[in-house]
Amino acid sequence: MNMKFLPAASLKDWLDLLRSHGTLIAPVKEKDGFIAFRPDPDFEDITLDYQNTVRPIREFFLPHSETLFNFETVQNGFDIERNKPEEPLVIFGVRLCDACGLEALDRAFSGKYTDPYYTERRKNALIISLFCTEPHPACFCEGVQKLMTGPKGADILLYPVEGGFLADPLSEKGDKIIGESKKLFKEPDAEQLKAKDAMVEKAVGAQSCIVDFSLLPEKFKELPPSSPFWREEGEGCVSCGVCSFLCPACQCFSVQDISDGKSGKRVRCWATCQDCRFAKMAGGIDPRPEKGERHYHRLSHKFADAPARNDMIFCTGCGRCIRYCPSHHDVLETLKKFLEYEEVKP
Amino acid sequence: MSADNPYIPFTAEIMKVTDETPDIKTFEINITDPDWNHKPGQFLELSLLGAGECPISISSAPIQLPTLDLSIKRAGIVTEAVHQLYPGEVVGVRGPYGRPFPMEEWRSKNLLIIGGGIGLAPLRPIIQQALCQRELYGDLTILYGARSPADLVFKEELKEWEGAPGTDVYLTVDKGGGEWDGHVGFVPAYLEELGPSPENTVAVTCGPPIMIRFVLKALEKMNFTPEQIITTLEMKMQCGVGLCGRCGLGDKYICIDGPVFSYAEILKLSPDLSALK
Numbered sequence: 134m135n136m137k138f139l140p141a142a143s144l145k146d147w148l149d150l151l152r153s154h155g156t157l158i159a160p161v162k163e164k165d166g167f168i169a170f171r172p173d174p175d176f177e178d179i180t181l182d183y184q185n186t187v188r189p190i191r192e193f194f195l196p197h198s199e200t201l202f203n204f205e206t207v208q209n210g211f212d213i214e215r216n217k218p219e220e221p222l223v224i225f226g227v228r229l230c231d232a233c234g235l236e237a238l239d240r241a242f243s244g245k246y247t248d249p250y251y252t253e254r255r256k257n258a259l260i261i262s263l264f265c266t267e268p269h270p271a272c273f274c275e276g277v278q279k280l281m282t283g284p285k286g287a288d289i290l291l292y293p294v295e296g297g298f299l300a301d302p303l304s305e306k307g308d309k310i311i312g313e314s315k316k317l318f319k320e321p322d323a324e325q326l327k328a329k330d331a332m333v334e335k336a337v338g339a340q341s342c343i344v345d346f347s348l349l350p351e352k353f354k355e356l357p358p359s360s361p362f363w364r365e366e367g368e369g370c371v372s373c374g375v376c377s378f379l380c381p382a383c384q385c386f387s388v389q390d391i392s393d394g395k396s397g398k399r400v401r402c403w404a405t406c407q408d409c410r411f412a413k414m415a416g417g418i419d420p421r422p423e424k425g426e427r428h429y430h431r432l433s434h435k436f437a438d439a440p441a442r443n444d445m446i447f448c449t450g451c452g453r454c455i456r457y458c459p460s461h462h463d464v465l466e467t468l469k470k471f472l473e474y475e476e477v478k479p
Numbered sequence: 480m481s482a483d484n485p486y487i488p489f490t491a492e493i494m495k496v497t498d499e500t501p502d503i504k505t506f507e508i509n510i511t512d513p514d515w516n517h518k519p520g521q522f523l524e525l526s527l528l529g530a531g532e533c534p535i536s537i538s539s540a541p542i543q544l545p546t547l548d549l550s551i552k553r554a555g556i557v558t559e560a561v562h563q564l565y566p567g568e569v570v571g572v573r574g575p576y577g578r579p580f581p582m583e584e585w586r587s588k589n590l591l592i593i594g595g596g597i598g599l600a601p602l603r604p605i606i607q608q609a610l611c612q613r614e615l616y617g618d619l620t621i622l623y624g625a626r627s628p629a630d631l632v633f634k635e636e637l638k639e640w641e642g643a644p645g646t647d648v649y650l651t652v653d654k655g656g657g658e659w660d661g662h663v664g665f666v667p668a669y670l671e672e673l674g675p676s677p678e679n680t681v682a683v684t685c686g687p688p689i690m691i692r693f694v695l696k697a698l699e700k701m702n703f704t705p706e707q708i709i710t711t712l713e714m715k716m717q718c719g720v721g722l723c724g725r726c727g728l729g730d731k732y733i734c735i736d737g738p739v740f741s742y743a744e745i746l747k748l749s750p751d752l753s754a755l756k
Contacts, residue, residue: 201486202486202487204528206528206529209490209492209569210490210569211490211528211569211571213487213488215484215487241722241724242722244721244722244735245720245721245735246485246720246721246722246735247485248722249483249484249485249486354750357749357750357751357753358751358753359751359753383724384722384723384724385723385724385725386717386718386723386724387717387723387725388486388531388532388717388718388723389531390528390529390530390531390532392528392529394529397528397529399486399528399531399532401723404723404724404725406724411715411725412714412715412725413715414555414713414714414715415533415554415555415556415557415558416552416554416555418687418688418713418756419756420688420714420753420754420755420756421753422756426753430727433729434727437730438727438729438730439730441730442730442731
């Protein structure tokens with residue numbers, strides 16, 4: 134699959150063509166100054182001048198709450214009504230980390246059983262990524278996933294270069310989409326390709342990562358949740374769950390019914406393993422009552438268990454959990470300390 | 480079960496409700512799905528539309544199909560709502576889910592069943608199946624305890640099991656009283672007192688996590704190897720199909736990789752046994 138060049142002047146036409154494939158979702162600057170992905174934006178409102186959005190694109194595939202089905206009680210039972218199929222999504226301007234989050238969720242939601250809601254949206258979606266020319270200081274996507282040099286989860290990756298974008302088709306679907314709008318794309322010249330390589334090199338160099346992730350699975354086995362390290366690590370955490378809610382690669386959800394007694398709906402919503410009720414069972418038994426134990430759970434899941442189960446670290450290096458944690462927990466600092474920690478044995 | 484959507488329950492009628500203890504009832508429900516086939520140790524997701532859904536162990540052996548038993552302790556929102564139901568009313572179910580007890584591997588072995596409280600419910604299908612195929616298994620020893628004599632479940636069946644061939648039943652209660660003239664004391668202590676031999680034996684236990692912890696220790700002391708000890712783990716489950724992420728323990732999900740695990744497997748997953756808090 135070949136890389137093509139899209140002149141900046143053709144972007145609007147291309148996006149208009151893409152709108153015919155589904156609801157276009159793109160980053161826009163909100164009144165409060167935050168950048169967020171919004172459906173069906175005017176071209177003039179779309180901005181590409183951002184490091185990353187506060188919220189990842191996960192919510193378009195796993196909404197923070199959604200109806201699994203509607204039900205109605207009838208004589209001798211109940212009727213269940215499934216939701217209607219949704220419009221396909223075309224998401225434009227997705228950062229590498231958020232696209233990689235979809236790769237993680239793809240694995241999480243298809244195992245022995247498949248989640249039909251996520252899978253349906255994902256199957257119908259087109260993901261167009263945008264390379265990061267200036268990663269945020271909290272970013273570590275190259276360190277944890279090698280995303281700068283091996284992007285995952287997107288159909289097309291755009292590299293902003295002088296006068297436009299180099300469009301790299303990462304999937305067959307992406308290649309087909311570029312092929313459909315041949316007129317807008319040109320063959321890239323050597324200069325542009327060189328500029329792209331230099332951009333990648335610069336971005337890789339701008340990131341540093343203080344953790345050797347390959348050492349983590351063994352270390353998690355060595356220092357269980359009951360270790361004093363985790364007790365200390367949990368201190369200061371307010372269990373708000375922002376680290377899960379803003380994570381592009383978190384899958385957990387909770388299910389409950391909303392009903393007037395006769396009819397209602399079964400809904401699911403995001404759940405965070407940092408909530409003290411997350412693992413608590415009816416009857417009151419709780420395997421993880423301490424914050425430190427819940428931190429262990431979250432981090433061991435992402436860095437040890439997901440690699441074992443899903444062959445992938447469930448962290449994309451987006452840095453949101455570092456940037457937005459109200460108690461200033463820094464996952465990289467924690468993991469670094471963890472790897473250096475030696476338990477004092479009596 | 481809906482082929483493409485694992486979250487959709489189907490209806491099952493309640494045929495019979497038996498009061499087991501002041502807070503446990505057994506619901507016999509009718510499964511109309513001809514493809515339904517569960518094995519001892521599996522569970523299903525029980526729906527009461529409006530109240531919600533929760534995982535419940537199937538407490539009867541497959542031979543009882545097309546009906547199955549759910550022995551339910553009143554402990555949360557859904558179980559509380561189920562307790563209000565009568566025969567003729569319907570519930571929603573989906574399943575069966577989870578890894579069953581490896582009963583094929585236990586053939587010709589002695590079975591030592593150790594239950595506490597409602598923990599006898601998932602063990603009951605083993606006993607029923609072993610008694611049904613009596614010649615396939617060795618001696619059957621059942622050690623069962625509850626807080627008080629009134630809290631013992633399957634009271635009539637316990638008497639039947641006592642009289643079954645090659646079967647010993649030992650009952651104990653934490654606190655005696657009334658007409659109780661049997662053993663008084665905790666299950667792990669009674670187990671040590673009885674001192675069963677690990678020779679050609681599989682020990683299967685289920686009960687409150689604290690009981691399981693002490694039973695594991697007691698069995699180890701009696702030279703049972705971790706491979707010879709089987710238990711079922713409890714963890715907050717939600718979807719039952721390995722998608723909601725709630726019941727993760729190490730790289731396993733209790734709902735699809737368990738709930739049945741050997742002690743050897745648990746030691747790998749949770750070396751400090753924090754999963755059995």
